[in-house]
Amino acid sequence: MTGSMPRTPGSPRTPRNPETPGTPGAPKNRATTLMNSKTLRRRLRVAAPVLLSVSLGLALGGIIAALLQVSPLDFYGQLWSGTVGSSFGWGQVLYRATPLIFCGLSVAFAFQARLFNIGAEGQMAVGGLAMAAVGAVAPSAGPIALILALGAGALAGGIWGGIPGVLKARTGSHEVIVTILLNFIAFAVVNYLLVRGLALPETVRTAEIVESAHLFRLSDFVPAFRGAPVNAALFLALLCAVALAAWLRFTPWGLSLQILGEGPGAARYAGLPVGRLTAFAMSGAGALAGLGGASFVLGFKHYFEEGFTGGAGFLGIAVALLARNRALAVIPSAIFFGALSYGGFVVNRTVPREVLDVLQAVILILFIVFEARRTAGEGRT
Amino acid sequence: MIPTARFVEVTKKYGRVTANEQVSFSILPGEVHALVGENGAGKSTLMGILSGFVRPDAGTVLIDEAPVRDATPATMLRHGVGLCAQHFHQVPTLTGYENIALGRAGKRGLFGSLRGDRKRIRELMQRYRLDVELDVPVDDLSLGERERVEILGLLYRDSRILILDEPTAVLAASEVESLLQTMRTLAAEGRSIIFVSHKLPEVLAVADRVTVLRGGRVVETLPRRDVDTERLVRLIVGGSPPRPAQWSAQVPGREVLAVRDATLGRLDGLSLTVSEGQIVGVGGVEGNGQKELASALLGYEPLVSGEIRFMGEPVKRDVRKFRRSIGVIPEDRHREGLILGRSLVENGALGRHDRSPFSSAGVLRWDKMRAHAAEIIDVYGVRPGDATLPARSFSGGNQQRFIAGRELSQRPPLLLAVHPTRGVDLGAVQFLHGRLLEERARGAAILLITADLSELEAVCDRIHILYRGRSFYEAARNEIDTDGMQSALLGLGPSESRR
Numbered sequence: 001m002t003g004s005m006p007r008t009p010g011s012p013r014t015p016r017n018p019e020t021p022g023t024p025g026a027p028k029n030r031a032t033t034l035m036n037s038k039t040l041r042r043r044l045r046v047a048a049p050v051l052l053s054v055s056l057g058l059a060l061g062g063i064i065a066a067l068l069q070v071s072p073l074d075f076y077g078q079l080w081s082g083t084v085g086s087s088f089g090w091g092q093v094l095y096r097a098t099p100l101i102f103c104g105l106s107v108a109f110a111f112q113a114r115l116f117n118i119g120a121e122g123q124m125a126v127g128g129l130a131m132a133a134v135g136a137v138a139p140s141a142g143p144i145a146l147i148l149a150l151g152a153g154a155l156a157g158g159i160w161g162g163i164p165g166v167l168k169a170r171t172g173s174h175e176v177i178v179t180i181l182l183n184f185i186a187f188a189v190v191n192y193l194l195v196r197g198l199a200l201p202e203t204v205r206t207a208e209i210v211e212s213a214h215l216f217r218l219s220d221f222v223p224a225f226r227g228a229p230v231n232a233a234l235f236l237a238l239l240c241a242v243a244l245a246a247w248l249r250f251t252p253w254g255l256s257l258q259i260l261g262e263g264p265g266a267a268r269y270a271g272l273p274v275g276r277l278t279a280f281a282m283s284g285a286g287a288l289a290g291l292g293g294a295s296f297v298l299g300f301k302h303y304f305e306e307g308f309t310g311g312a313g314f315l316g317i318a319v320a321l322l323a324r325n326r327a328l329a330v331i332p333s334a335i336f337f338g339a340l341s342y343g344g345f346v347v348n349r350t351v352p353r354e355v356l357d358v359l360q361a362v363i364l365i366l367f368i369v370f371e372a373r374r375t376a377g378e379g380r381t
Numbered sequence: 382m383i384p385t386a387r388f389v390e391v392t393k394k395y396g397r398v399t400a401n402e403q404v405s406f407s408i409l410p411g412e413v414h415a416l417v418g419e420n421g422a423g424k425s426t427l428m429g430i431l432s433g434f435v436r437p438d439a440g441t442v443l444i445d446e447a448p449v450r451d452a453t454p455a456t457m458l459r460h461g462v463g464l465c466a467q468h469f470h471q472v473p474t475l476t477g478y479e480n481i482a483l484g485r486a487g488k489r490g491l492f493g494s495l496r497g498d499r500k501r502i503r504e505l506m507q508r509y510r511l512d513v514e515l516d517v518p519v520d521d522l523s524l525g526e527r528e529r530v531e532i533l534g535l536l537y538r539d540s541r542i543l544i545l546d547e548p549t550a551v552l553a554a555s556e557v558e559s560l561l562q563t564m565r566t567l568a569a570e571g572r573s574i575i576f577v578s579h580k581l582p583e584v585l586a587v588a589d590r591v592t593v594l595r596g597g598r599v600v601e602t603l604p605r606r607d608v609d610t611e612r613l614v615r616l617i618v619g620g621s622p623p624r625p626a627q628w629s630a631q632v633p634g635r636e637v638l639a640v641r642d643a644t645l646g647r648l649d650g651l652s653l654t655v656s657e658g659q660i661v662g663v664g665g666v667e668g669n670g671q672k673e674l675a676s677a678l679l680g681y682e683p684l685v686s687g688e689i690r691f692m693g694e695p696v697k698r699d700v701r702k703f704r705r706s707i708g709v710i711p712e713d714r715h716r717e718g719l720i721l722g723r724s725l726v727e728n729g730a731l732g733r734h735d736r737s738p739f740s741s742a743g744v745l746r747w748d749k750m751r752a753h754a755a756e757i758i759d760v761y762g763v764r765p766g767d768a769t770l771p772a773r774s775f776s777g778g779n780q781q782r783f784i785a786g787r788e789l790s791q792r793p794p795l796l797l798a799v800h801p802t803r804g805v806d807l808g809a810v811q812f813l814h815g816r817l818l819e820e821r822a823r824g825a826a827i828l829l830i831t832a833d834l835s836e837l838e839a840v841c842d843r844i845h846i847l848y849r850g851r852s853f854y855e856a857a858r859n860e861i862d863t864d865g866m867q868s869a870l871l872g873l874g875p876s877e878s879r880r
Contacts, residue, residue, distance in 0.1 A: 250745050252735035259731065263720035269711050270732030271680065271704035 049370035050322065054336075057363035061355065068351050075351060082346030083339045089346070091218065091228020095295065097338030098230070099124065099309075101237035102292035103316025104323060104330040105244055106161075110175075110285035111325045112248060113277060114261040115168070119161060119179030120289035121313025122186030127157035127290025129190050131297045132304030133198055135209030145213035149298060150236075154287040160186060161286015162279055169275035175282060183313075194306060204306035215299035231299030238331065240288060245327035257281055289313060315341070318364050324371075383446060385410050385573045386431060386462070386542055391440030393426055398765060398774050400426035402597045404440070408542065413564050413574040415584040418594035418617055419806035421764070421776025424577050425467075427594070428544050431575075432464035433457035444542075463540030465531045467547050467804065473520035477513050477530040478502065481537050497537065505536050509563045523668050524551035532563075543567065546577045550804050553666045553870060554834070561587045579806055581610050595619050614807065623808055626815035628840060628858075633659040635692075637795050637826035640674070642687035648673040649850030650687065655795065655826040660817060662829045662841035666870050670850035671830050675712060675799045678828075680704045691795065705732065708793035710785055710801045712830075714777070718784040721773040725763075728772050729754035729787055757786035762812070778809035785813055789820055796820060796827045802836060814840050834866060848872040 062072030083089040103120040110117035117123075131153035138145035164178035198206050215232040219225040248254040260267040260277050267274055296308045319337050323329035340360050344353030384407035393401040401423045408414050416424050429435030431442060433452040441448045444460045464470075471480045482497025499515075506512060511529040519527050528548055535543055545564070549557045564574050564587055578584050584591060591608055593600040593616040600616050614622040634657030643651045648670035655661045663671060676682050677689065680700035689696050689703075696703040711717035719728050730739045730750045738749045754768035761782040763775070772780060781801065788796065798817065802810040817827055817840055831837060837844045844861060846854035846869040854869030856862075868874070 251743060252740040252745055255727070255734050255745060259720055259723075259727075259734075262722050263716070265713065265716035266718065266720045266731060268681065269679065269709070269717035271701050272732070273701070 045374065049367055049374055052370050053363050053366035056366050057359055060362055061359045064355055064358070065351055068355075070350050075347060078347050078350060079343045083343050087222075087224035088226070088228050089342075091225040091230045092342045093335060093339045094218075094234055095228060095230040095300070095338075096342050097334045098234045098237050098295040098299075099292040099312040100315055100319050100334035100338055101234075101241060101330055102294075103289050103313050104319030104334050105237075105240055105327060106285040106289035106292070106313075107316050107320035108323065108325040108327060108330055109244060109288055110161075110281050111320065112254075112257045112261050113281035114264075115165075115278065115281050115285075116176050117161065117179055117282065117285045117289070118176055118317065119164065119182050119186075119313070120285070120292070120316045121309055121311065122179075122183035123157040123160045123286040123289035124292040124309045124313050125190050126160045126186050127153035127287075128293025128297050128308060129193065129198070129206070129304050130156035130290070131293050132206045132209060135213040135298065136207045136303075138210060138213060140210040140212040143212065145210050146215070146298070149209065149213045150291065150294060153290045153293055153297075155290070157290015157292075158283040158287035161289065162283030165279035165282025168282070169278040191306065198304075205301075206304045208302050209298065213298055214302060215294065217299065229295075229300040231295060233295035233299045236291065236294060240291070241327050241331050244288075248327065253280075289316070292316075315360075318360065321364065322367055382409050384408055384443070385445060387443040387446065388427070388431075389441045389443060391427070391430060391437045391442065393423075393430065393435065393437045395774055396770075398770075399423075399597045401430070401437070404594075404597070404599050406592050406599055406602045408573045408575060409590075410541075410573055411568055411571045412589040413568045413576055413587050415576045415578060415588035415591045416594065417578065417581070417584060417591060417613065418600075419776075419808060420778030420804075422594040422617075422806075423597040424594055425546060428464060428546055428575065428577060431457070431542075432462050432544060434464070458538065458540075461539065461541035462544070463535030463538070463542065464544045465528065465535060465546065465548060467550070469519075469527050469531050471519050471527060471531065474518055476516050477519055477522065477526070477533075478515040480519055480530055481515075481534045483534075502533060502537060505533055509533075509536065509566055510559055511563060523666075525553065525556045525667075528552070528560075536567075540572075542573045542575065544575045544577070547579070547804055548576070549578065549580060549583055551667065551832075553832070554867065555871075557583065579804070581613055584613070585610065593617055617806075618808055623811045625811055626818050626840065628818060631658050631822065631842075633657060633842065634824060637692060638828060639690040640678075640687070641690070643674065643677060643684050643689065644686045644850075645677050645682060645684050646670070646673040647850045648677070651845075651847070651850060651852055652687075653828075653845055653852060655828050657794075657824045657826050658821055659842045660821050660827040660829055660840050662831060662837040662844040663847060664831055664834060664837050664844060664866070664870075665847035665853075667832055669847040671799075671832075671847060672712075673850075674847075675797065675830060678707075678797055679709060679711075706793065707795040707797060708788035708791060710781075710788055710796070710798040712799040712803075714780050714784055719772040719780060722771055724771055725754045725758065725768040725775075725783060726751050728783065729757055729768070731787065733791065753790070757783055757790060760790075761786035761816075778805040781805050782809055782812065785816060789816060792823070792825070794826060796825055797830075798827065799830045800832065801829070802831070802833065810836075834863075837861075837866075838863075846870060 062076065065072045065075035081089070083093050103124060106120045106123070107117050131149045134152035135145060135149035138148045160182065163182060164175045167173045167178055168175050194204055194206070200207055217229065217231045219228060248258065256272050256277055259270070260272065260274060292312060293308070297304050315337055319330060319333045322336070323333035337360065340356050344356040347353065347356065387407040388404050391401055391404040404427060418424050426435055430437050433454040433456060442452060443449070449456070449460065472483065475483065478497065478499065481502055502515065511533055513526045513529045513533070514522065519530055522530070528551060532543070548560060552560060561583060564576065568574050568589070576584065576588060585605070585608070588605050590602060590604050591613065592602040593613070595617065636654050636656045638655040641652050647668065651670060651674065653661060663674065665671065677684050680703070691703050715721060720731065727750070730753060733739055734745065734750070739746055751768060757763065758766045758768055763779050763783045763786070775783065785801065801813055817829070821827055829841060838861060841858060843857050844855070845852040846866060848869060849872065853872060854866060
């Protein structure tokens with residue numbers, strides 16, 4: 001089974017503690033049943049924090065609904081049918097999940113080197129503006145405008161994310177502080193540029209991008225999605241997740257990044273370019289967050305509007321956390337949080353949508369608690 | 382006599398690795414009880430269980446014949462069990478005095494916790510001959526002093542059962558003598574001392590009884606009078622002891638490494654050279670520039686002045702290229718030598734994973750990495766022989782074998798070995814010495830930094846004793862006189878030492 005496969009960074013198959021080793025060359029027939037029950041137990045132990053936190057969190061949501069004099073069954077019935085219970089709901093959920101995938105990947109990417117990217121919100125805003133600005137003036141021959149716009153978004157986000165990376169590598173300044181502060185600067189810069197010419201007069205939005213820079217809506221091909229804004233940026237996000245997972249698993253740079261994260265002393269000892277890797281991790285994270293605006297700017301409204309990020313950059317931290325910073329797990333995690341966010345609008349008529357914000361936070365806290373319990377006692381003294 | 386502590390059929394497993402199996406023996410009041418065994422025999426785990434840091438899977442620990450339920454470090458401290466671990470439990474920025482006073486019984490609370498009874502500490506220092514600078518941050522103290530701070534802390538809270546895990550590994554010869562004396566004094570007062578050590582002469586010098594562990598089980602508990610070195614070695618390794626590696630004369634070749642007037646931190650104008658087929662040893666009491674020398678060679682910090690030449694070329698330009706063409710057995714195998722959470726597959730390629738054969742065309746070759754790890758395990762006798770286990774689940778000696786294997790498998794022209802045998806068992810020590818001598822025969826230049834004088838004498842062609850950042854004593858193998866070397870450790874010339 002897993003013994004002969006290369007190991008994904010941070011995958012549950014990676015033997016992080018001595019209790020979960022792979023089983024290479026195990027005698028196959030005799031030990032199969034035993035092995036399976038062991039494997040099953042191990043998988044359960046790994047999955048437990050996710051399952052427990054989600055179910056306990058949802059149970060608490062039911063209690064809150066009851067306290068608000070709403071039947072929990074009605075509450076969840078409404079939530080279900082409004083989100084993943086209908087194709088229109090799915091379209092809305094996936095639209096909301098798209099930037100969350102980008103931002104979740106952004107946070108997860110930086111975390112490979114144990115760097116905390118709290119700046120995805122600002123990186124996404126900067127990237128979105130660059131995307132719209134370039135998309136509006138790009139030549140509309142073939143896919144050039146689309147490529148230029150995407151490139152501009154990634155580049156702007158990458159530069160913005162790279163700043164804390166370079167500062168950390170050069171001076172050791174902590175990336176958490178710098179990325180938080182750079183968010184404020186990002187919003188200010190974006191507003192300044194809007195006011196100073198990028199925005200249409202009397203508005204806080206830019207001009208429309210050229211048509212050839214548009215990402216198509218899924219409803220163009222799947223009529224069931226009609227009215228929902230989900231668009232081809234979703235495919236781009238999925239592609240990024242798969243590419244990132246493969247990159248981390250199969251490339252020497254990907255492994256270097258993880259070595260730096262899991263054993264900074266070992267990275268230094270082995271002569272890895274620690275400074276360059278640090279800068280690279282942060283600017284890569286910035287580029288991913290910078291692409292997060294594609295869904296809104298290129299696929300939905302076709303312009304940049306102030307405040308379009310709507311906290312996706314911050315929610316990306318939660319997404320990455322629940323996904324344990326694994327690229328592929330970011331996808332379901334982002335869809336889950338996308339469903340909860342959109343669910344707020346769905347249930348707003350019966351319970352205030354803040355209830356779902358509370359739910360998100362409660363689930364995260366529970367997850368952190370269960371996860372800490374799971375990983376406690378790892379390794380020997 | 383009623384035992385102060387007793388293990389009853391204690392078993393602890395880490396996945397498939399058995400650390401302790403059905404361990405039963407008792408510790409008596411007023412005895413120094415030595416615990417010996419190879420790396421991975423289960424000594425540290427057992428002491429972790431007694432001090433509450435490790436929870437056993439089965440079995441009981443009795444204190445004063447009463448079973449301890451729900452042992453935690455805090456409850457075991459209250460029972461009077463004090464652990465002086467190999468890696469000290471100290472706050473580096475606090476002074477020795479504050480570390481001793483920290484969190485002692487009855488001194489909880491926001492402000493009271495860092496104040497202790499200075500008079501009592503002084504008394505303890507005097508009574509047990511434990512000299513330390515009390516008002517200096519422990520970070521600035523030598524390892525020996527830090528250890529004394531740790532022991533004072535345990536005595537300050539009246540620990541009756543003191544566990545000293547490899548306490549002499551970091552000490553100079555003179556300090557060892559005085560620590561053994563202290564242990565005797567403590568035992569004479571009725572305390573129980575558990576002395577975990579690889580150093581059999583020290584065990585034989587101080588212990589009342591000896592318990593030998595092998596493969597996680599108790600082989601035997603014997604009174605001191607029934608054992609001698611040979612018997613003990615046989616019990617530890619479970620058969621006849623390995624033969625020590627044999628040095629033989631060999632003519633060195635071209636100069637490979639030249640360090641000239643190197644100055645950095647405590648390193649103050651050190652010069653030395655290492656040639657092909659030569660092992661040059663650098664000894665001395667810790668903190669006389671060894672760390673800085675290794676640091677400069679590894680490219681962690683540039684020299685303030687002086688220069689390093691490799692194959693005749695100065696390495697100033699491209700430290701990383703130099704670093705990546707030499708082999709290094711680092712001082713700290715947990716933090717530098719290994720990525721503890723990763724399997725031996727990744728660890729075996731560490732530092733070369735981005736080069737052929739482990740990468741080609743920008744893609745990792747996991748098959749080559751796996752084969753390489755398996756080969757190291759095979760050739761260097763790493764146990765358990767499973768490359769998919771994380772590095773953390775191997776004992777110190779096996780981790781060190783693996784690191785040595787990784788570094789030597791690339792047949793480097795220069796090997797830097799920093800305290801390569803610290804805290805590893807006899808079998809691994811002799812194996813590593815044998816490997817160093819084989820590499821030397823192949824023509825490798827080897828720079829060996831060690832605090833162990835017998836190691837210098839066993840394998841080196843030439844030795845330097847560092848004192849205050851300089852080579853205070855230098856001798857070729859056939860000119861080494863042990864007295865001169867000993868006194869050089871303290872910065873005394875040969876004439877002074879004779880007085």
